Amino acid sequence: MKSRVKWVENVCFMAESESGHAMIMDGSPDVGGRNLGPRPMEMLLMGAGGCTSIDVVMILRKSRQDVTGCEIEISSERAGDHPKVFTHIHMHFLVRGRGLKPETVERAIKLSAEKYCSASIMLGKTAEMTHDFEIIEETAAPAGA
Secondary structure, eight states: OEEEEEETTTTTTEEETSSSSSSOOOOOOOOOOOOOOOOHHHHHHHHHHHHHHHHHHHHHHHOOOOOEEEEEEEEEEEESSSSEEEEEEEEEEEEEEEEOOOHHHHHHHHIIIIIIOHHHHHHHTSSSSEEEEEEEEEEEEEEOO
8 A cells, every 4th residue: 555645835734645635634724734634543533434434334234234324433642742643542433224133233343343443443552442322222214205
C-alpha cells in the first residue's frame, strides 16, 4: 500500500491514496491552519472506525443477522507530552437491525478488535481500547410502503 502527502500551504496537506482518492488535512488555526480538513490524528481515529465497522458489518452478515446500520461514536484521550499518542480509545457501536442477537453483535465486535481490524489493533499498542454497543431494533416496513 502506498500514499502520497503533499504540502499545500502553512499546515495544510493533500493526502492521496494509491486507490486514487484525495483528502485535505489541516491544522487548527492556533498552529497556523485554516481548518480546511480533519487533523491527521482525527484521520487515524476515523480510519480505525471505518476499518472495524467494515469487519462488524461483514461478520454480522455472514452470521445471517439482519443488520441495517452501524455507527461508531469514538472518544479518545491523548498523552499530555510529546509524542502525544492515544492513551485510551473507546468505541461505542450503535448497531441497527431486525432481531439482532446481542451475543452475535458482541462476538463480531470482539473478533474485529482482537483479530481482523489492523488499524484498531495497531492503535491498541499504545492505547487502552474499550468497546461497548447498543442494538437499535428496527421494525419491518409496512406492506406496500
